[in-house]
Amino acid sequence: MVTRYIGAPVRRVEDLRLITGNGRYTDDIGIGTGALEVAFVRSPHAHADIGEIDVTRALDVPGVMAIYTHEDLEDAAAEPLPVLIPHPSMHAPRTGYALAKDVVHHVGEPIAMVVAESRSLAEDAAALIDVEYRRLPAVVGIPAARAADHAVHRDIPDNIAAHLVQQVGDVDAGMDAAPHRLSFDLTIERSCSMPLEGKAVHARWDPDDRSLRVYSSTQTATSVRAAIAAKLGLPLPKVEVIAPDVGGGFGVKIMHPWPEEILVPMAAMRLGRPVKWTEDRREHFISSAHERGQEHHIDVGFDDAGKILALDVSFWHDNGAYTPYGIICPIVTSTQLLGPYKPGAYRVEFHSVYTTTVIVTPYRGAGRPQGVFAMERTMDRIAETLGLDRAQVRAVNFIQPDEFPYDQGLIFQDGRPLIYDSGNYPAQLDMIKDMIGWDEFPALKAEAARQGRRIGIGLGCYVEGTGPGPYEGAHIQVLTDGSVEVAIGLTSQGQGHQTVFAQIVADELGVPFESVRVTTGDTRRFGYAVGTFASRAAVMSGSAVALAARAVRAKALRVASDALECAATDLEITAGVVAVKGNPTASIPLGQVAVLSNPLRYAFDEAAKAATQFARPADPSTSPVAEGESPGLESSDYYSPPRSTFASGMHAAIIEIDDDTSEITINRYCVVHDCGTLINPMIVRGQVHGGVVQGIAGALYETLAYDEHGQLLNASFMDFLMPYVTEVPPRFEIGHQETPSPLNPLGIKGAGEAGVIPVSAVIAAAVEDAMGFRIDAMPLNPSRLFDLRRDFDAGRLEPLKGRPE
Amino acid sequence: MTEPTEQRESLHEVKLTVNGGTRSATVTARRTLSDFLRHDLGLTGTHVGCEHGVCGACTVLLDDAPVRSCLIFAVSVSGQRVTTVEGLAGEPEAGRPSGLSPVQQAFHECHALQCGFCTPGFLTTVTACLAANPAPTRDQAVEMIAGNLCRCTGYQNIVDAVLRAAELQSAEVQGRQK
Numbered sequence: 006m007v008t009r010y011i012g013a014p015v016r017r018v019e020d021l022r023l024i025t026g027n028g029r030y031t032d033d034i035g036i037g038t039g040a041l042e043v044a045f046v047r048s049p050h051a052h053a054d055i056g057e058i059d060v061t062r063a064l065d066v067p068g069v070m071a072i073y074t075h076e077d078l079e080d081a082a083a084e085p086l087p088v089l090i091p092h093p094s095m096h097a098p099r100t101g102y103a104l105a106k107d108v109v110h111h112v113g114e115p116i117a118m119v120v121a122e123s124r125s126l127a128e129d130a131a132a133l134i135d136v137e138y139r140r141l142p143a144v145v146g147i148p149a150a151r152a153a154d155h156a157v158h159r160d161i162p163d164n165i166a167a168h169l170v171q172q173v174g175d176v177d178a179g180m181d182a183a184p185h186r187l188s189f190d191l192t193i194e195r196s197c198s199m200p201l202e203g204k205a206v207h208a209r210w211d212p213d214d215r216s217l218r219v220y221s222s223t224q225t226a227t228s229v230r231a232a233i234a235a236k237l238g239l240p241l242p243k244v245e246v247i248a249p250d251v252g253g254g255f256g257v258k259i260m261h262p263w264p265e266e267i268l269v270p271m272a273a274m275r276l277g278r279p280v281k282w283t284e285d286r287r288e289h290f291i292s293s294a295h296e297r298g299q300e301h302h303i304d305v306g307f308d309d310a311g312k313i314l315a316l317d318v319s320f321w322h323d324n325g326a327y328t329p330y331g332i333i334c335p336i337v338t339s340t341q342l343l344g345p346y347k348p349g350a351y352r353v354e355f356h357s358v359y360t361t362t363v364i365v366t367p368y369r370g371a372g373r374p375q376g377v378f379a380m381e382r383t384m385d386r387i388a389e390t391l392g393l394d395r396a397q398v399r400a401v402n403f404i405q406p407d408e409f410p411y412d413q414g415l416i417f418q419d420g421r422p423l424i425y426d427s428g429n430y431p432a433q434l435d436m437i438k439d440m441i442g443w444d445e446f447p448a449l450k451a452e453a454a455r456q457g458r459r460i461g462i463g464l465g466c467y468v469e470g471t472g473p474g475p476y477e478g479a480h481i482q483v484l485t486d487g488s489v490e491v492a493i494g495l496t497s498q499g500q501g502h503q504t505v506f507a508q509i510v511a512d513e514l515g516v517p518f519e520s521v522r523v524t525t526g527d528t529r530r531f532g533y534a535v536g537t538f539a540s541r542a543a544v545m546s547g548s549a550v551a552l553a554a555r556a557v558r559a560k561a562l563r564v565a566s567d568a569l570e571c572a573a574t575d576l577e578i579t580a581g582v583v584a585v586k587g588n589p590t591a592s593i594p595l596g597q598v599a600v601l602s603n604p605l606r607y608a609f610d611e612a613a614k615a616a617t618q619f620a621r622p623a624d625p626s627t628s629p630v631a632e633g634e635s636p637g638l639e640s641s642d643y644y645s646p647p648r649s650t651f652a653s654g655m656h657a658a659i660i661e662i663d664d665d666t667s668e669i670t671i672n673r674y675c676v677v678h679d680c681g682t683l684i685n686p687m688i689v690r691g692q693v694h695g696g697v698v699q700g701i702a703g704a705l706y707e708t709l710a711y712d713e714h715g716q717l718l719n720a721s722f723m724d725f726l727m728p729y730v731t732e733v734p735p736r737f738e739i740g741h742q743e744t745p746s747p748l749n750p751l752g753i754k755g756a757g758e759a760g761v762i763p764v765s766a767v768i769a770a771a772v773e774d775a776m777g778f779r780i781d782a783m784p785l786n787p788s789r790l791f792d793l794r795r796d797f798d799a800g801r802l803e804p805l806k807g808r809p810e
Numbered sequence: 811m812t813e814p815t816e817q818r819e820s821l822h823e824v825k826l827t828v829n830g831g832t833r834s835a836t837v838t839a840r841r842t843l844s845d846f847l848r849h850d851l852g853l854t855g856t857h858v859g860c861e862h863g864v865c866g867a868c869t870v871l872l873d874d875a876p877v878r879s880c881l882i883f884a885v886s887v888s889g890q891r892v893t894t895v896e897g898l899a900g901e902p903e904a905g906r907p908s909g910l911s912p913v914q915q916a917f918h919e920c921h922a923l924q925c926g927f928c929t930p931g932f933l934t935t936v937t938a939c940l941a942a943n944p945a946p947t948r949d950q951a952v953e954m955i956a957g958n959l960c961r962c963t964g965y966q967n968i969v970d971a972v973l974r975a976a977e978l979q980s981a982e983v984q985g986r987q988k
Contacts, residue, residue, distance in 0.1 A: 016918060016919065016921070017918070017921065019926070020917070020918040020923060020926075021918070023923055023926030023929055024895075024910065024914040024917050024918060024923065024926070024929060024933060025855070025895065025896065025898070025899050025910070025914065026853070026854070026855020026856070026894065026895035026896040026898075026930055027855065027896075028855070028926050029854075030854075030857070030927065032848075032854075032858075033848070033854035036848070036849060036852045036854060037852060067818055068818075125838070125840060199961060200925070200927070200961055201857075201859045201865060201867060201925070201927040201928045201959065201960070201961050201962075202857070202859070202925070202927045250925075250926065250927075251925065252857070252925045252926070252927030252928075253924075253925040253927060253961050253962055255961070285861055286859070286860040286861060286862065498925055499923075499924030499925030499926065499962050500924070501924070687921050688921070690921075691921050691924060691962075691963060691964075691967060694963060694964030694965075694966055694967065695924060695961070695962045695963055695964045696964075697964060698963075698964035698965065699961070721860070721862060721864070722860045722862065722864035722865055722959065723862065723864055727959055727961070728965075729956055729957070729958070729959060729965075730952050730955050730956055730958075730965040730968065730969065731952065731956050733964060733965050733966070735948075735966075736966065737964070737966060760964075
């Protein structure tokens with residue numbers, strides 16, 4: 006019987022090393038090799054000119070090896086850091102320097118780097134560096150940035166980094182024709198990825214080889230490598246970057262190069278010693294990236310059935326001090342806002358503004374949670390206005406199953422048309438309604454009210470563009486012992502890539518799962534890759550792995566057909582053995598095929614000795630390596646799709662509010678999602694769990710509390726309320742829908758980010774339903790809800806209009 | 811802010827029983843137990859997530875009780891007994907073919923880890939809690955892990971793993987009694 010691994014809940018091969026303490030995270034690398042350690046002087050002010058930097062006292066600290074400021078940087082390393090993803094709408098991009106030059110624009114910006122024999126000595130010395138600051142006004146929050154009483158960057162007086170308008174259809178005509186119109190504002194506050202492992206860099210310079218090896222806790226080893234080579238003036242082949250075990254990413258580690266990724270290798274080269282830096286938690290809060298902060302204004306026109314005739318959205322995106330990652334997040338908001346719907350006409354305009362706060366780059370969801378919040382709150386408003394069922398209003402606006410591929414008429418984050426590949430939204434809605442008991446809820450609510458309990462239900466739908474290009478690749482090699490080595494360029498931060506890609510290879514090549522070893526994020530093994538973000542690993546690398554496995558399989562059949570003297574089409578590969586179909590005795594193990602694939606074969610191992618029985622006499626008239634062939638049973642292939650795939654899903658929750666404390670409890674949380682073909686349902690469920698909890702965190706707990714001076718007041722785990730187990734619902738109910746993508750060989754759509762996307766919209770809707778007044782801003786903690794209730798009771802908040810019974 | 815020391819800091823020999831063996835190193839007084847284990851003894855399975863005692867990733871067992879090793883100076887526990895994540899598994903044996911402890915085995919079976927960074931702290935914590943309460947209810951399982959942060963899993967599989975570990979442990983105990 007042939008076991009099929011794709012689709013099976015295969016337990017993870019990563020686990021064994023991670024549960025026994027044998028993982029290797031960046032800070033674990035090179036223990037006992039005498040690596041020097043780094044500490045940074047970071048700006049204590051949100052905005053200041055820098056005068057003299059006096060390092061005299063610090064140099065006296067025993068064990069200090071070097072101190073660097075911007076003056077010590079050379080050539081490209083002294084230039085501003087790159088704008089990774091430029092966009093024509095960015096009329097005023099700005100990036101910082103690896104070490105600040107003349108001015109700082111947020112608390113936490115690095116100014117000086119101390120290298121010492123230990124981290125504690127480096128910190129001692131850093132504390133003794135005297136920096137002269139001339140403070141400038143802080144600009145905190147979108148209203149202050151818009152008011153532009155003060156400029157973040159002197160040459161950008163309006164604080165606007167980018168302005169983009171996209172339109173499809175005639176919004177003005179649609180609005181004029183609409184029998185109903187609404188206009189309102191919606192706000193989402195800042196949050197951040199906050200992986201349990203912060204950033205970390207370890208660098209070794211080999212003076213004999215003039216080469217550099219860098220370990221970084223990154224989501225993109227290949228791009229960090231290219232950045233280091235360019236910034237430090239090294240030929241690309243002389244730089245190796247390895248992302249070892251990475252303790253979570255969630256977006257913050259796709260940003261690159263971080264200053265430390267340039268500076269730590271630079272110090273290793275200059276000092277001729279291994280050098281390492283491991284970010285501490287406060288550093289992570291004040292110098293790694295944040296996301297989410299946006300203010301939206303919605304105008305919508307709709308008909309009596311709730312169908313949207315025109316949707317006009319303008320929003321303001323807080324990009325923090327610099328724009329190194331371009332304006333991906335607001336572009337994603339502006340395009341993914343549409344979700345599963347097809348408004349008659351749509352116009353979206355955004356301004357991306359500077360503030361004197363930490364930079365903003367994608368955090369799991371990357372602008373989608375805000376867009377979905379805007380769209381789903383709009384759906385609920387329409388339903389409220391018309392007195393219609395909220396699910397019904399969504400249904401009348403859905404793209405229908407027979408309309409795929411569906412062109413939304415916009416340009417997506419990858420610069421390509423926003424064309425949905427496949428989906429079935431009406432069926433998804435039926436699934437989620439059944440699961441949560443949507444139609445029965447009014448009775449449940451009435452019963453709860455009789456018991457003196459206040460409950461509410463909310464619904465949220467989303468479409469997630471997944472697997473953006475341009476490409477990923479894979480290299481697969483069958484060794485002479487029959488084991489299979491797979492290398493992909495993109496990295497892993499806990500998604501189980503070593504397991505799921507081995508599942509694909511096992512099926513595609515016909516080998517035992519246990520014989521496949523997968524290496525990720527190591528530029529020594531695979532040099533071209535993009536990175537792990539945007540739910541793209543399974544789609545992109547999964548497809549590349551499948552294609553490479555098919556190429557290896559074809560080569561194995563060619564070699565084996567020669568050895569077994571039959572046509573390749575008469576052969577099959579099962580459990581790592583090539584055999585004639587219907588005649589399993591005529592067979593050859595893949596390891597021996599690997600031996601035969603190389604014309605130079607010394608009998609180093611048993612496989613080579615065994616393979617001699619199959620060796621045919623050489624034909625002296627032909628080349629030993631035939632034209633178009635190469636030695637070895639191996640192949641590389643790339644997958645480069647024309648455009649993104651589009652996963653989708655719907656969430657629903659029933660929440661309960663404590664009338665005394667305003668505490669919000671999630672009684673039930675249901676998820677229906679469609680990520681195309683499931684490679685490993687256990688891992689997909691895990692991704693959904695983690696995503697939903699990050700969504701709940703963003704809906705109820707997490708915010709980044711800056712004061713008016715630009716100081717982050719909650720930069721610790723004591724004050725930034727990351728959920729513990731006590732803050733999450735007892736059980737998630739998850740349903741899978743599979744509409745395979747037609748764009749890739751396995752029909753995969755990607756699942757990494759999905760869970761987080763609609764949660765704020767769902768929770769807001771449920772609280773609104775329970776309380777009877779509108780929720781326009783998230784997150785919503787008990788204090789804020791308590792204040793809203795007080796305002797409502799005092800008549801300062803409008804009640805919701807009637808709901809259908 | 812620390813003022814510079816005129817001379818090198820004074821050093822202290824710290825000797826611990828770690829995972830059943832005697833280990834020692836000479837360190838400064840401010841060396842935390844977590845850094846001592848990781849950097850001086852090379853036991854990098856213990857992870858440091860926040861260095862202010864909130865996340866629980868650095869949890870080790872000190873004389874069998876779970877403690878935050880980032881909040882303890884190594885010199886202050888010299889002579890005591892420490893169990894780290896590296897000490898949980900044993901040699902494969904009858905009834906435990908993988909050599910994994912019931913808690914480790916349960917985390918694997920229940921997909922209770924993703925990136926694995928917080929996992930050592932959960933494993934040590936749950937090991938100690940199940941020693942004290944071998945048959946927890948689901949609420950008690952939640953309580954056991956309520957002081958540890960995980961950013962990846964959403965916790966539900968970890969709660970499942972605690973209950974599964976209790977089952978595996980109980981089966982092992984019964985197997986030994988037969």
